[in-house]
Amino acid sequence: MSQLANYIAQKRQQKPILSMTHVVYGYPTVQESLSWMTRLLEEGVDFIEVQFPFSDPVADGPSIVEACHVALEQDLDVDSFLNDMGKLSRDFPDSRIVLMSYLNPMYRYGLQKLAKRAAEINILGLILPDLPIEASANYIAACKENQVDPIWLVTPVTPKARLEMLASQASGFLYCVARSGVTGHSSHEAKSKQTAMDEYLAHIKAHASAPMGVGFGLRERSHIEALLGKADIAILGSALLDAYNQGGQEAGIKLIKDLFQN
Template sequence: MSRIQARFEALRRAGRKALIPYVTAGDPDPQTTVPLMHAMVEAGADIIELGVPFSDPMADGPVIQAACERALRHHMSLRRVLEMVAEFRRDNDETPVLLMGYLNPIEAMGCAEFSAAAQQAGVDGVLTVDLPPEEAGELVAGLRTHEIDPIFLLSPTTTDARVARIVEQAGGFLYYVSFKGVTGATRLDVDAVAEKVGHLKSIAALPIGVGFGIRDAESAARISQVADAVIVGSALVRHIAESTDHPETIKDKVAEELRAMRAAMDAKQPAAAVS
């Protein structure tokens, strides 16, 4: 069983929902990232999603674009992201780590070489934003060979026929994009998400995480009532952006935001109180 599967299984038994924070690796500088990952675990993160900085992050809004630019100023690269995961793994062998990024840096390294290096570093899942299942054969084969879950996106425009095709290739969990738009936008409609996620659960067996537009403890809690996982990115990266002059304060600010989300989510789950 993969670390991601094991984590969802344990959460299900405990009656809790997964909290998945996203930060861009190397933002605002490479020294910040690994300590920040540990701080997020301590604050209640169940899975860590690490963004691989890319020069042309087409699916991201201004907050994560700026994060990529800050990281790239420090010459971050996919190889250095893998080094960070390996460093994190020295002190944490349990928390799943998921990479989120764009295809070109992976292709530049080579799908097979990347998959092997990612497994070696301790990566558990890879989400490639601009790689739909139609084109994903080579990378998915590489990831599967190295026991890494290929994570795929679903969106409000995804038809049932496409869901079936995506589920064939997907592992770990399904990442439902809550609205039509880019990361960090403010268009979250919880009722619409609930309806779509309910439908997806009826046709797909994997756990379903919801991301895009979750900005605070309240929206995290509401989404946790309808989904298996809550993914939060821009709301955390915003704290990093505000603290680039004092990177030593970033850990505390991000952890504080996460703890509030964790508490609000757990309060909505009756089973969590008894576990």
């Protein structure tokens, strides 16, 4: 079991499901994004997924796309981003930060360099949604060497054989996209869709030894409750950003408490 998977297993002994919150680095400013991350960790979220912005974030819906574009109006660079994440990791040694971006900026930085630097700053997981596992041999080797988990994604439309392959090779945790399409709007309301979701997650669970995180479209407490016993992590992205945009940090924290507190 990897360090990240072990952390999840230990935390799951205390909670029925863990929380992972998504933040875009540099939105609306670097300092404000770091303040927001600090607040989230102070409030006790189990993970933050920090996105280094990219101009064409193809898996993301309108809210996160807009946040990326605003962030990129500043002069951002990966080295500074990693330095800031290192300080955050040192300040909150009992929490976990997962880094997310798209392949282009991380490829330019260097994937082997990225894995090494992540390990140095106690970042145990990396998410690159547009990097296919078939083209990742060197990246996987670098992650393994540095004890950092590459986090793979599956979706409801991933072909069965590929889904089973990705599930079987997952480490750290497997990111299970709750629906087809981009982040943002929910499609959890219909009973038939919930049944399909349950079957989808059960199929993944039959082939995955790693923990399972579920994201895309989670907006209500009922969505979180529907994952109990079926997943280990519930991931809040667009819903949290929308709350933050409407009412700042207080509105974001209220949403997290409404969704996760007993």
